[in-house]
Amino acid sequence: GQQLNQSPQSMFIQEGEDVSMNCTSSSIFNTWLWYKQEPGEGPVLLIALYKAGELTSNGRLTAQFGITRKDSFLNISASIPSDVGIYFCAGPMIQGAQKLVFGQGTRLTINP
Amino acid sequence: DGGITQSPKYLFRKEGQNVTLSCEQNLNHDAMYWYRQDPGQGLRLIYYSQIVNDFQKGDIAEGYSVSREKKESFPLTVTSAQKNPTAFYLCASIGTGIGYTFGSGTRLTVV
Helix, strand or coil: CCCCEEECCEEEEECCCCEEEEEECCCCCCCEEEEEECCCCCCEEEEEECCCCCEEEECCEEEEECCCCCEEEEEECCCCHHHCEEEEEEEECCCCCCCEEECCCEEEEEEC | CCCEEEECCEEEECCCCCEEEEEEECCCCCEEEEEEECCCCCEEEEEEEEECCEEEECCCCCCEEECCCECCECCEEECCCCCCCCEEEEEEEECCCCCCEECCCEEEEEC
């Protein structure tokens, strides 16, 4: 079935550094979603990408929909302590039912 | 404000006991989902429902049961057949837009 491979699994950075993470699949996706989950809470949608090559920003976050439609990237610039959390990529399953498949997540830890 | 409410936030289950996790939404969404989250494994789909009185198994349905008697409610029962139930459980729903809206989760621990 469709799977999303997300990397890295974890990151430990200093406050102010830029962050980059990516998500790849062996299958084509028509939509890519990026979620953030803070400790003890449910994930919250950050960015949605709908077209190959699309580059979308949300404040300090920038995400790109890969040209091959098999990958996506999320960058965070000038990280701050509140960026801590787990970032998930997700995409809709082809079979419908509006089901999403999720990557394993990237856990971001920031040292002040 | 519209959203999804999960309760309780923390739940403790004894061996051999069934427990039910509540999920209520006031978003008027048709489709609802239950996910299980374990460390390092992302989100795995347990059950989903696209419409009232109908639901389907996800990838890890064994040991779980659900009902969908009302559009707003999609409770999940963790049965004694689920041998490793300790996890963080997330409920989600989706309307006509893209992407899920998630609840804030229930952390279930076996004691």
